[in-house]
Amino acid sequence: MTAVAAMVTLQHWKAFLGDVAQPMDQNLFRYIWRHSKHYQIRVLCLVLLSMPFYYVSLDLPKQIVNQGIEGQGFTGPDDTQPYFSIHIPYSQEIFGQTVTMFDGLELGQMDALLVLSFVFLGLVIVNGYFKYVINTRKGQMGERMLRRLRYQLSDRLLRFPLPYMRKVKQAEVATMIKDEVEPLGGFIGEAFVNPVFLGGQALTAMAFILAQSWILGSVAAGVVIFQAALIPKLRIPILRLGRQRQLTARELAGRLGETIAGATEVHAHDTSNYERAELVSRLARIYDIRYEIYRRKFFVKFLNNFLAQVTPFIFYVVGGVLAIAGELDIGALVAVIAAYKDLPSPIKELIDWDQRRQDVQIKYEQVIEQFAPPVLIDPQRQDPDAEGPAKLEGQIELRGVAVVDDSDRRLLDAISFTAALTEHVAVVGPGGGGKEYLPLVVAGLEPISTGHASIGGHELGALPQAVTGRRLGYVAADAHFFAGSLRKNLLYGLLHKPLRPPEREPAAQRAAEADRLEAQRAGNPYFDFEADWVDYEAAGARDAQELDHRLLEAIQTVELEEDLYRFGLLARFNPEEHTDLADQILSARQALAESLHADGHDDLIVRFDPGSFNPNASLAENLLFGSPLDARFEPDQLLAQTSMKEAVEAEALEGDLEAVGLEIARTMVEIFADLPPGHPFFEQFSFIDAEELPEFRSLVGRQEKGGMGGLTPEDRGRLMRIALDYVEARHRLGLISPERAERIVRTRKRFADLLAKDNGLGVAFYDPNTYNPAATLQDNVLFGRLAFGQAQGEETVQDAIIKVLDDQGLRERVIELGMTYDVGVAGKRLNNGQKQKAALARSLVKRPDLLVLNEALAALDSASQRRILERVLETRKGQGVFWSLYRPDFADAFDKILVLEEGRLVEQGSFADLNKDGQKLRLLLETSGAA
Numbered sequence: 001m002t003a004v005a006a007m008v009t010l011q012h013w014k015a016f017l018g019d020v021a022q023p024m025d026q027n028l029f030r031y032i033w034r035h036s037k038h039y040q041i042r043v044l045c046l047v048l049l050s051m052p053f054y055y056v057s058l059d060l061p062k063q064i065v066n067q068g069i070e071g072q073g074f075t076g077p078d079d080t081q082p083y084f085s086i087h088i089p090y091s092q093e094i095f096g097q098t099v100t101m102f103d104g105l106e107l108g109q110m111d112a113l114l115v116l117s118f119v120f121l122g123l124v125i126v127n128g129y130f131k132y133v134i135n136t137r138k139g140q141m142g143e144r145m146l147r148r149l150r151y152q153l154s155d156r157l158l159r160f161p162l163p164y165m166r167k168v169k170q171a172e173v174a175t176m177i178k179d180e181v182e183p184l185g186g187f188i189g190e191a192f193v194n195p196v197f198l199g200g201q202a203l204t205a206m207a208f209i210l211a212q213s214w215i216l217g218s219v220a221a222g223v224v225i226f227q228a229a230l231i232p233k234l235r236i237p238i239l240r241l242g243r244q245r246q247l248t249a250r251e252l253a254g255r256l257g258e259t260i261a262g263a264t265e266v267h268a269h270d271t272s273n274y275e276r277a278e279l280v281s282r283l284a285r286i287y288d289i290r291y292e293i294y295r296r297k298f299f300v301k302f303l304n305n306f307l308a309q310v311t312p313f314i315f316y317v318v319g320g321v322l323a324i325a326g327e328l329d330i331g332a333l334v335a336v337i338a339a340y341k342d343l344p345s346p347i348k349e350l351i352d353w354d355q356r357r358q359d360v361q362i363k364y365e366q367v368i369e370q371f372a373p374p375v376l377i378d379p380q381r382q383d384p385d386a387e388g389p390a391k392l393e394g395q396i397e398l399r400g401v402a403v404v405d406d407s408d409r410r411l412l413d414a415i416s417f418t419a420a421l422t423e424h425v426a427v428v429g430p431g432g433g434g435k436e437y438l439p440l441v442v443a444g445l446e447p448i449s450t451g452h453a454s455i456g457g458h459e460l461g462a463l464p465q466a467v468t469g470r471r472l473g474y475v476a477a478d479a480h481f482f483a484g485s486l487r488k489n490l491l492y493g494l495l496h497k498p499l500r501p502p503e504r505e506p507a508a509q510r511a512a513e514a515d516r517l518e519a520q521r522a523g524n525p526y527f528d529f530e531a532d533w534v535d536y537e538a539a540g541a542r543d544a545q546e547l548d549h550r551l552l553e554a555i556q557t558v559e560l561e562e563d564l565y566r567f568g569l570l571a572r573f574n575p576e577e578h579t580d581l582a583d584q585i586l587s588a589r590q591a592l593a594e595s596l597h598a599d600g601h602d603d604l605i606v607r608f609d610p611g612s613f614n615p616n617a618s619l620a621e622n623l624l625f626g627s628p629l630d631a632r633f634e635p636d637q638l639l640a641q642t643s644m645k646e647a648v649e650a651e652a653l654e655g656d657l658e659a660v661g662l663e664i665a666r667t668m669v670e671i672f673a674d675l676p677p678g679h680p681f682f683e684q685f686s687f688i689d690a691e692e693l694p695e696f697r698s699l700v701g702r703q704e705k706g707g708m709g710g711l712t713p714e715d716r717g718r719l720m721r722i723a724l725d726y727v728e729a730r731h732r733l734g735l736i737s738p739e740r741a742e743r744i745v746r747t748r749k750r751f752a753d754l755l756a757k758d759n760g761l762g763v764a765f766y767d768p769n770t771y772n773p774a775a776t777l778q779d780n781v782l783f784g785r786l787a788f789g790q791a792q793g794e795e796t797v798q799d800a801i802i803k804v805l806d807d808q809g810l811r812e813r814v815i816e817l818g819m820t821y822d823v824g825v826a827g828k829r830l831n832n833g834q835k836q837k838a839a840l841a842r843s844l845v846k847r848p849d850l851l852v853l854n855e856a857l858a859a860l861d862s863a864s865q866r867r868i869l870e871r872v873l874e875t876r877k878g879q880g881v882f883w884s885l886y887r888p889d890f891a892d893a894f895d896k897i898l899v900l901e902e903g904r905l906v907e908q909g910s911f912a913d914l915n916k917d918g919q920k921l922r923l924l925l926e927t928s929g930a931a
Contacts, residue, residue, distance in 0.1 A: 024152065024372070028184070028364040032191045035523060036145055040192045043137045047197045050130035055204050057123040064116045134197060142189025148523040149184060153177050153367065159377040162445050163405065175253040176367050187360045190353065198350045234300045238293055242359055245289045246366060252282050375447070384497035384527075386464035392456035392471045392849040395420050396442060396882070401451035403437055411437045413903045414451075419882070419896055421456060421850055424873055426891040427884040428924055429900035435884045438900065439854040442882050443474040455850065470496060470538060473843030475856040477886075479835060481827025486567070487819035489827070490551055490838060493846040494538055498531035538846050551819070552812065554841040557871045559864065561815065563834050568818030569778040569801070575771040582771035584808055588781050589768075591804045596797070604793045606729075607784035608766040610749075613741035616785035619660070620724035625748045626765035627774030633762050635724050639717070643758055647751035651743055654716075660726060660735045661719030662703060665696045667733060687722045729788040777817060781805070832859035840872070850880035858886040869893060888924040897921060 025031035033040065154177060160168065259266065259275055266272055380386065396419045403412040412434050419425045429435040440446035441453055444460045453460040460468075473493070481489050504512060512528065519526040534547065541547040555561050575582035596602055606616045613622055620635040623644065628634050632641050639645060639657075648654055664687055672693055688696055699718070702710050711719075728736045736744075752765060764774040772780055781801050786794055805814055823829050830838065836859050843851060851872075857865045869890055873881060883894070891897045892911045899907035899920045907920045914921035 024156075024368050026365065026368070028361050029191060031149075031364075032145060032188050035148060036141055036188070039137070039141045039144075043134060043141065043193050044196055046130065046134055046137070047193060047200060050127065050134070050197075051200050051204055053123055053126050053130065054200075057120065057127055060116060060120045060123065064113065064120065134193065138189035138193050140189070142185045142187070144518075144522045145188040146181065146185030149181055149188075150177055151522070151524045153181070153371050155379075156371045156376060159379065159382070160373055161375055161377060161447055162440070163447070164373040164375075167406075170257055173370070175249075176370060181363070181367055183356075184360050184364060187356050191357075194353045195350065198353065234296070234303070236358075238296050238300070241289055241293045241296070242362070245286065245293065246363065248282065248286050248289060252279075252286065255279075255282065381464045382466075383464060384466055386466040388464055388467035389456060389458065389471075392421060392458075392467075394456040396425075396850070396880075397452075397454045398441070399452045401441060401453050402449050403441065403446055404449040410903050412441065415441075415900075415905050416451075417898060417905060417908055419880075421880040422878050423895045424876070424881040424893070425883070425896045425898065426894035427882070427898045427900060428888040428891050428921065430924070434900040434903040436854060437903075438898070439474070439852045439882060439884045442850075443472050443852040444468040445474060466496065469493075470535075470846065471849045473846060473848035473851045475836075475839050475843050475851070475853045477836065477855040477858045479839030479842075479856075481823045481830065481835060481838070483825050484822065485819060486564070486821045486823055486830075486838065487551075489823060490554075490819065490842050490845060491534055491547075493842050494535040495533040496535055498528045498533055499535065500532035501528060502530045502532070535846075540847055548812075548816065550845055551841075552815065554844040555815070557844060557875055558837040558841045558868055559871075560834065560837040560841055563837070564815045564818030564821075565802070565811070566818070567821035568814035568816070570776045571817040571820055572773065572776055573817060573820075575773055581810075581813055584810055584813075585771055585777060585780050586769070588801075588804045588808050588810065589783050591808065592781055592800060595800050595804055599800075601796060601800070604787055604790050604797050605782060605784045606787055608768075610766070611745065613736065613745055614785060615728040615736065616730070616787055618725055618727050619657070619736075619744065621785075622744050623724070623748055623751065624763060625752070626763040627772055627779075628762065629764055629774050630762035636721065638724065639720055641762075643754040644751050646754055647747045650750055651747040653743055653747050654720065656740050656743060657720040657723045658708065658716055660740075661721070661723035662700070662708075663733065663735055664722055664726060664731075665700050665719060669693065669697045669700050687725050727788075777814065833864075836860065837868070840868070844872070844875070850882060851876060853881070853883040855884055855886045862887065866890060888921065888928055891921070899924070 025034065157168075157173060157177075255278070266275055396417075398418075399416050401412060401415040402410060404410055415434075415438065427435045427438055437446060441448060441460075442455070444455075444463060447461065455463075455472075458467075482492070512530075516526045516528075534544075536542060536544075536547055539547055539550045541550050552561075555564060573581065593605075593607070596604060606614055608614060608617075608625070610625065618635070620638055624633060624638065631637065633644075639648065648657070668688055699711070699715050702715070708716075726733070726735060728734075755763060764772045766772060766783070768783065778801060781804065782797070786797060805811065821829075827835050827838075836857055840853070840856055857868055860868070865887065869883075870893060873893055881894075885891060892915075894911065897907075897909060897911055897914055898905055899914065901920065907914055911921075915925065916922055
């Protein structure tokens with residue numbers, strides 16, 4: 001970052017720390033006023049400025065009726081009596097004397113009507129513009145405060161201590177931040193503005209009505225007071241029901257999240273119907289609450305509307321009598337009725353505002369109480385520039401450390417030991433004996449209840465995360481992975497703060513600066529997400545190229561290299577961005593053909609040939625002869641694509657496809673007639689599912705009775721679609737004669753020509769001399785399909801591909817592509833062993849002063865665990881390792897061993913000292929069968 005940018009970020013962070021360190025206001029109005037009073041005052045000034053214009057707009061209808069229409073003050077339409085004259089004096093001083101240039105303007109009745117009407121139209125525009133500006137400012141203010149609130153809640157979530165975080169239901173918390181605070185955003189902008197704006201309009205209208213007739217004004221005031229007193233009381237039960245609805249909906253979201261997370265157990269134990277029963281029960285409760293809310297809400301609405309309509313009735317009766325008696329002129333009556341027409345709207349909105357006020361206050365209290373754990377991590381500890389030791393040296397020291405959970409169960413009790421930060425320490429013990437919690441304490445992740453824990457002479461609980469997160473590395477058995485590439489996850493431990501600003505065009509830079517200013521207004525700390533966050537120095541690298549070498553070293557240490565290589569073989573890349581790699585892959589394609597030929601394995605691959613039918617590829621692949629770049633060219637939609645449809649019709653291929661599909665359908669019906677669902681044949685002949693079998697049986701029956709003419713267009717389309725999945729060499733039904741194969745090849749060529757005339761987009765065609773960007777790297781090297789039925793054919797070809805790529809010097813490039821592999825949500829596309837290896841590599845990359853591992857390789861087999869453990873210890877010579885072991889016999893590789901039992905440290909020493917009769921370690925080894 002530049003010095004100026006760094007200073008701005010640092011100053012903003014310091015201001016932000018002072019804000020988030022304060023507890024959140026329990027009262028929503030105090031929270032709103034504290035963070036938006038300057039903006040609220042500006043909008044309130046606009047509201048007050050609009051009131052005189054609103055009053056004049058109420059008075060003008062009376063003037064229009066009395067003077068413009070009834071002609072009060074005029075003797076006739078052409079009269080220009082000065083009763084209604086507008087004097088616009090315009091004087092100018094000439095040679096020391098004031099000369100009146102324009103004495104006044106007199107209007108006739110018709111002119112007065114037109115002028116007043118246009119003035120009324122102007123006031124409508126002015127009042128509308130005031131509303132537009134006020135509502136826009138309210139919306140902006142509300143969204144800004146909503147952004148602030150959502151950020152503060154998310155920030156508090158990041159400051160939850162781990163013990164409290166374990167009790168949080170992810171789905172509930174996400175629902176609260178995403179949905180439950182949404183209504184608050186709409187209310188925040190109107191919290192102070194609406195009562196002033198609507199109340200001002202109501203009081204202005206009421207004052208105007210009273211000025212015209214105290215009798216009608218008293219009636220209107222009485223109805224308004226009655227509404228204001230009764231309606232809010234009737235809405236209190238609705239608010240309580242709304243709170244229950246919110247809680248039940250949140251609990252439903254949490255339960256659904258649990259069900260998704262426990263899907264394996266649900267299916268393994270056949271409890272799906274139990275889950276359905278609970279779901280129905282919860283939905284019934286929500287239905288009852290919501291129905292009761294509707295019943296009460298619409299009764300209140302009915303009553304409110306009734307009162308609103310009763311008052312005009314009184315005005316018509318009482319006002320009409322007064323007008324007839326001459327005590328009230330017609331213009332005043334019309335103006336009163338018009339003013340009252342505007343009065344119910346602000347009154348109703350004020351009542352609605354009061355309901356929302358109580359509703360959002362309840363929501364606000366419900367939300368913030370969920371984000372108020374007994375203890376929060378001090379925000380100063382998460383300052384990215386917090387001062388601390390550049391390197392941890394000395395020793396780990398624990399004295400009388402105890403960890404107690406919220407049920408008063410002692411997880412660790414009176415733990416005391418010291419170990420040098422250059423030692424390799426193993427922690428062993430029976431499951432549940434405390435060995436899973438001690439690494440968390442040493443890594444500064446588990447707060448201690450009593451005792452003292454320090455590292456390098458620094459109190460662990462006081463060290464900022466800028467130190468513990470960078471100088472300590474923690475690896476758990478169930479390490480989490482974030483959605484995205486494997487590379488992003490491997491570098492996650494190096495993303496502490498933005499270090500190098502991105503290069504932007506001037507317009508983009510101005511937009512980024514506007515984003516920064518808006519973030520400050522919303523109380524968000526601004527860190528440029530598009531900047532380069534990777535701390536190369538922490539990984540011992542000067543640039544991205546050196547960082548790749550550090551990554552490769554870590555990957556090799558944890559034996560993740562072969563996994564990444566396989567991922568890389570299945571990766572895709574843009575040849576225009578990596579022209580050198582694309583050229584090398586084309587060379588590897590030729591080298592593979594030569595290698596297989598030299599070894600006598602030509603028959604293992606049937607290569608793609610533009611002029612030949614490939615029996616080891618499906619009919620869809622043979623017709624397309626390429627990889628789809630657009631979903632329209634996927635097999636299930638291919639025949640509906642215009643160019644393919646025209647090509648198939650031109651070559652009269654529909655009949656062949658229908659015949660192939662019909663023969664497949666007959667065979668499937670015959671083979672699967674007596675087979676249960678799930679039989680292996682359904683997978684081998686993967687044209688139809690067991691559920692579709694009755695439909696195809698019916699289709700075949702209709703064809704046998706009425707021939708192809710007895711089938712509907714939908715039936716014919718279905719037959720052609722299943723024909724596209726047919727692979728002659730695999731399914732061996734003998735359906736592709738030489739004539740059909742030739743017709744398919746002609747259709748392929750015609751399709752390519754038609755697509756080229758259209759736009760040529762959507763398909764990356766197979767070309768022996770071109771890299772196919774839509775195909776995987778492995779398919780590009782292979783450029784064909786494996787021949788079915790060849791013993792050990794796949795293994796032989798796979799080994800040949802790897803050897804060719806290695807000979808071409810592409811191993812590292814393939815591994816780099818493997819790092820682009822998308823790990824999926826929570827790393828679900830990785831198996832447990834791959835997750836544990838990657839998590840260990842992630843911590844090794846940042847070269848911590850102390851590496852803390854918590855049964856980090858438990859998912860691997862014993863031999864793999866031993867190999868990786870020895871590699872890690874060799875890599876970490878002279879650097880601290882604190883390892884809670886899954887297997888106690890691996891402790892022989894460590895300098896010091898801690899034996900825990902029932903939360904207590906029962907033994908410590910070297911392996912030689914503790915591996916003796918009568919010692920706890922010997923008993924553990926014997927129990928595990930390793931002695």
